[in-house]
Amino acid sequence: MEEDEFFGEKTFQHYCAEFIKHSQQIGDGWEWRTSKEALELPLDDSEVTEAAAATEVIKYEYHVLYSCSYQVPVLYFRASFLDGRPLSLKDIWEGVHECYKMRLQQGPWDTITQQEHPILGQPFFVLHPCKTNEFMTPVLKNSRKINRNVNYITSWLSIVGPVVGLNLPLSYARAASQNE
Amino acid sequence: MRQEDISEIWFEHEGTPLKWHYPIGLLFDLLASSSALPWNITVHFKGFPEKDLLHCPSKDTIEAHFMSCVKEADALKHKSQVINEMQKKDHKQLWMGLHNDRFDQFWAINRKLMEYPAEESGFRYIPFRIYQTTTERPFIQKLFRPVATDGQLHTLGDLLKEVCPSVIAPEDGERKNQVMIHGIEPMLETPLQWLSEHLSYPDNFLHISIIPQPTD
Numbered sequence: 001m002e003e004d005e006f007f008g009e010k011t012f013q014h015y016c017a018e019f020i021k022h023s024q025q026i027g028d029g030w031e032w033r034t035s036k037e038a039l040e041l042p043l044d045d046s047e048v049t050e051a052a053a054a055t056e057v058i059k060y061e062y063h064v065l066y067s068c069s070y071q072v073p074v075l076y077f078r079a080s081f082l083d084g085r086p087l088s089l090k091d092i093w094e095g096v097h098e099c100y101k102m103r104l105q106q107g108p109w110d111t112i113t114q115q116e117h118p119i120l121g122q123p124f125f126v127l128h129p130c131k132t133n134e135f136m137t138p139v140l141k142n143s144r145k146i147n148r149n150v151n152y153i154t155s156w157l158s159i160v161g162p163v164v165g166l167n168l169p170l171s172y173a174r175a176a177s178q179n180e
Numbered sequence: 181m182r183q184e185d186i187s188e189i190w191f192e193h194e195g196t197p198l199k200w201h202y203p204i205g206l207l208f209d210l211l212a213s214s215s216a217l218p219w220n221i222t223v224h225f226k227g228f229p230e231k232d233l234l235h236c237p238s239k240d241t242i243e244a245h246f247m248s249c250v251k252e253a254d255a256l257k258h259k260s261q262v263i264n265e266m267q268k269k270d271h272k273q274l275w276m277g278l279h280n281d282r283f284d285q286f287w288a289i290n291r292k293l294m295e296y297p298a299e300e301s302g303f304r305y306i307p308f309r310i311y312q313t314t315t316e317r318p319f320i321q322k323l324f325r326p327v328a329t330d331g332q333l334h335t336l337g338d339l340l341k342e343v344c345p346s347v348i349a350p351e352d353g354e355r356k357n358q359v360m361i362h363g364i365e366p367m368l369e370t371p372l373q374w375l376s377e378h379l380s381y382p383d384n385f386l387h388i389s390i391i392p393q394p395t396d
Contacts, residue, residue, distance in 0.1 A: 068321070068322060068323045069255045069256050069307075069321075070252070070255055086230050086231075089235070113244060113248070114234045114235060115234070116199070116201065116234060116318060118317075118318065118319070118321065119317055119318075121316070121317065121318035122231055122232070123230070123231070123232075123233065123234050123235075130251060130255065130260065
């Protein structure tokens with residue numbers, strides 16, 4: 001492991017393990033999967049969403065992966081109707097709350113794009129990871145100042161998740177601050 | 181075909197949908213290197229394989245994807261310092277140089293992405309991806325330094341030994357695989373730093389194909 005790594009793979013694994021522990025306690029469906037050399041956290045999360053004309057059930061699938069290029073976690077997700085039809089980028093975009101849209105449109109690096117999942121090889125939507133350090137650094141600095149335990153994954157996911165429909169229960173934060 | 185029956189175009193070779201976001205040379209090396217040129221592929225106007233291919237609604241999508249790869253490569257090589265110091269017009273020039281096949285226009289910007297500090301022997305990490313059709317995973321990508329702690333330059337062979345050791349067969353045995361970049365097999369003793377500077381694709385990545393030895 002590199003000494004100068006901001007957020008190394010081992011650290012990622014450690015925070016995911018803590019995250020999973022709490023997930024198992026509240027039964028909200030996150031799993032830890034390793035495939036040879038890859039680490040990820042997929043979640044199957046069914047949600048009911050209203051489409052323009054009719055009420056449709058949309059199934060969302062979220063995966064948390066580690067990017068060794070940017071040394072941060074990355075959120076991959078896809079969504080489909082119950083009959084298996086995938087949602088398009090346009091559909092996903094329509095589901096993003098107005099307050100996030102403006103921020104996302106400011107640059108191609110901050111936006112949602114379709115990318116190939118690096119382990120499954122299938123199309124997923126991704127929030128570009130290159131700005132993650134920018135918004136996580138003040139969060140981490142601050143919690144160190146007030147001597148508060150923070151789970152990087154929990155904090156990060158609570159910031160990026162809501163943009164794409166993933167809301168973490170508050171109990172995750174309480175669990176994080178209780179951990180040594 | 182009737183206009184209303186036509187939907188998104190996609191390409192296929194022997195049953196395999198072709199990923200437009202991969203360089204064409206990589207696709208050829210990986211899937212059809214033993215085929216005679218010109219490479220015959222099938223064009224489809226219906227039945228877009230949603231589970232296999234990314235959508236490509238416009239040229240902007242291709243530009244965005246290309247720039248995303250360039251940015252990721254620079255994150256590995258220079259902690260994104262070089263790409264972030266460039267202006268938007270430099271990014272545009274890189275894309276337009278590629279798009280319009282203007283070598284000098286492209287390299288005026290790309291040469292900056294190939295530089296490294298005088299006190300170093302190379303990039304921070306080498307941007308590479310190793311592809312094999314025999315695995316589930318689309319590619320292997322890891323952190324790998326071009327220089328060892330003792331100052332020796334890492335070679336292509338060193339990379340393979342570290343990242344996919346099964347590819348390099350025992351020395352006395354026959355090599356089961358070809359290690360191909362741009363349709364050629366560089367010597368395994370080639371320094372990785374040199375390969376990264378001179379044999380990278382326009383997106384600044386070394387796309388390496390591992391294919392079984394041809395049986396002719």
